[in-house]
Amino acid sequence: xxxxxxxxxxxxxxxxxxxxxxxxxxxxxxxxxxxxxxxxxxxxxxxxxxxxxxxxxxxxxxxxxxxxxxxxxxxxxxxxxxxxxxxxxxxxxxxxxxxxxxxxxxxxxxxxxxxxxxxxxxxxxxxxxxxxxxxxxx
Numbered sequence: 001x002x003x004x005x006x007x008x009x010x011x012x013x014x015x016x017x018x019x020x021x022x023x024x025x026x027x028x029x030x031x032x033x034x035x036x037x038x039x040x041x042x043x044x045x046x047x048x049x050x051x052x053x054x055x056x057x058x059x060x061x062x063x064x065x066x067x068x069x070x071x072x073x074x075x076x077x078x079x080x081x082x083x084x085x086x087x088x089x090x091x092x093x094x095x096x097x098x099x100x101x102x103x104x105x106x107x108x109x110x111x112x113x114x115x116x117x118x119x120x121x122x123x124x125x126x127x128x129x130x131x132x133x134x135x136x137x138x
Contacts (some may be wrong), residue, residue: 005052006041010083010131011059013074015040017106017128018056025104028054054085083131092137096123113137
């Protein structure tokens with residue numbers, strides 16, 4: 001069986017802020033940007049991986065959500081417990097420094113590069129929507 005990951009979805013609550021984070025701080029390319037205002041779906045991904053994308057989407061547009069579910073999602077996003085993405089790099093310290101040097105205002109550092117007790121060196125950031133991004137050294 002030959003299965004690959006094509007797209008993963010992360011919520012946003014401000015498409016312009018999210019776009020600036022993924023494009024300007026992480027260096028991802030914009031592959032698609034559809035919709036208007038807060039109802040935009042933005043597809044981004046690493047330039048060297050054209051077959052792997054992240055779709056930044058407005059969670060309030062999800063069909064079938066109740067008002068209560070929308071409220072819970074908004075609360076979880078605000079706390080940073082709704083979406084998570086794990087990225088990988090050859091040198092987490094250099095990648096962390098590069099993200100810091102780009103001086104993008106939306107980068108919230110949760111954890112600087114650290115050797116974890118479970119054997120991984122990584123760092124943690126939050127995007128403007130509160131999604132947790134961990135960058136692991138491979």
